[in-house]
Amino acid sequence: KSIADLGDLRGKRVLVRSDLNVPLEGATITDDGRIVASVPTIEALSEAGARVIVCAHLGRPKGAPEDKYSLAPVATRLGELLEHDVTFADDTVGESARSAVDGAQDGDVVLLENLRFNAGETAKSAEERAEFAGQLAGLADVFVSDGFGVVHREQASVFDVARLLPSAVGGLVETEVEVLRRLTTEPERPYAVVLGGAKVSDKLAVIDNLIQTADRLLIGGGMVFTFLKAQGHEVGKSLLEQDQVEAVKGYLDQAQQRGVEIVLPVDVVAATEFSAEADHEVVTIDAIPADRMGLDIGPRSSELFAEKLADCRTVFWNGPMGAFEMEPYAAGTAALAKALVDITSDGALTVVGGGDSAAAVRQLGFKDDQFGHISTGGGASLEYLEGKDLPGLTVLDES
Ligand code: 3PG
Numbered sequence: 506k507s508i509a510d511l512g513d514l515r516g517k518r519v520l521v522r523s524d525l526n527v528p529l530e531g532a533t534i535t536d537d538g539r540i541v542a543s544v545p546t547i548e549a550l551s552e553a554g555a556r557v558i559v560c561a562h563l564g565r566p567k568g569a570p571e572d573k574y575s576l577a578p579v580a581t582r583l584g585e586l587l588e589h590d591v592t593f594a595d596d597t598v599g600e601s602a603r604s605a606v607d608g609a610q611d612g613d614v615v616l617l618e619n620l621r622f623n624a625g626e627t628a629k630s631a632e633e634r635a636e637f638a639g640q641l642a643g644l645a646d647v648f649v650s651d652g653f654g655v656v657h658r659e660q661a662s663v664f665d666v667a668r669l670l671p672s673a674v675g676g677l678v679e680t681e682v683e684v685l686r687r688l689t690t691e692p693e694r695p696y697a698v699v700l701g702g703a704k705v706s707d708k709l710a711v712i713d714n715l716i717q718t719a720d721r722l723l724i725g726g727g728m729v730f731t732f733l734k735a736q737g738h739e740v741g742k743s744l745l746e747q748d749q750v751e752a753v754k755g756y757l758d759q760a761q762q763r764g765v766e767i768v769l770p771v772d773v774v775a776a777t778e779f780s781a782e783a784d785h786e787v788v789t790i791d792a793i794p795a796d797r798m799g800l801d802i803g804p805r806s807s808e809l810f811a812e813k814l815a816d817c818r819t820v821f822w823n824g825p826m827g828a829f830e831m832e833p834y835a836a837g838t839a840a841l842a843k844a845l846v847d848i849t850s851d852g853a854l855t856v857v858g859g860g861d862s863a864a865a866v867r868q869l870g871f872k873d874d875q876f877g878h879i880s881t882g883g884g885a886s887l888e889y890l891e892g893k894d895l896p897g898l899t900v901l902d903e904s
Pocket of ligand 1 (some may be wrong): 658
């Protein structure tokens with residue numbers, strides 16, 4: 506069901522689950538992409554005369570309030586973007602939340618404090634979750650699921666609450682699913698996937714699936730050193746998941762049998778330590794010194810990756826190519842983003858998935874509209890591509 510199927514919402518209390526999990530430095534939001542992406546649904550509900558109750562999480566507090574995880578700065582930014590007052594309740598289902606909801610007029614927007622300040626939100630026990638979901642549901646008449654970044658979580662505000670209220674999917678989740686569906690159902694070919702980020706172990710399931718569907722797999726970031734090791738290279742002090750080397754060898758063999766091209770860097774930027782000030786140099790992958798660590802793909806690799814993407818009609822990218830937050834190691838990620846921008850303007854469908862990659866492209870000065878789609882979901886988009894059932898979506902199908 507979409508929001509339109511919920512009927513006339515004037516005067517109705519609508520609980521919206523958004524993903525407002527943004528990076529903060531102190532109380533400063535360093536990338537507001539997820540708030541921006543959440544605005545259209547909230548705005549549409551408010552314009553329809555609903556009393557909009559937004560709920561969300563920030564970070565991973567352990568079931569109790571912690572100042573550094575308060576959504577208060579997010580409430581301020583949300584109000585600026587909506588150009589509408591946002592009432593911030595400083596608890597989630599307590600006195601403050603109830604009085605904010607009771608005081609809301611048609612069209613008003615309330616943001617509840619971090620859901621994860623309540624142990625019931627993420628509880629393993631279904632009873633505990635259901636109890637908290639019941640308290641949340643008690644605040645509202647209908648539920649709208651719009652936090653794509655959390656649909657892979659079986660949590661009270663994502664999963665259990667949808668069983669208690671008439672529920673619909675919000676426009677953001679609809680768009681995200683629509684785009685990801687294009688990647689999983691007959692993508693226009695050649696179809697390439699670029700994976701980066703630190704850990705191979707986080708990506709094994711998706712690699713397994715992509716070997717069945719993609720034409721090319723380009724690998725960079727910290728995870729690439731486990732691939733290089735699997736190919737027999739020495740990787741010095743680079744990040745290495747020794748216990749994954751055998752699994753990676755298996756994937757390399759499978760890819761070869763299936764005719765999937767795996768593209769690895771040919772050079773890297775190797776530094777003496779994980780620091781912007783560290784001495785660093787470009788070396789080929791067969792000459793990584795024993796006392797250095799690779800912190801970015803090198804310039805020849807950037808050229809190679811751009812060449813391998815140039816004729817692609819569909820590209821999904823998750824994970825930075827290097828430690829982009831430090832200027833000496835940002836060039837690989839910037840070059841990759843540029844390659845995607847170029848093919849987007851030639852009509853290819855490019856999807857950037859995941860908080861880190863989205864923050865990286867924005868920090869490097871790219872604009873969202875230079876890519877086909879920037880997904881708000883990291884884990885969620887990967888799990889979708891893995892072909893897993895996402896609890897926050899299946900529960901809506903059931904209801
Ligand atoms: C994310 O940042 O990917 C989502 O907000 C989900 O957060 P989580 O991984 O802490 O559940």
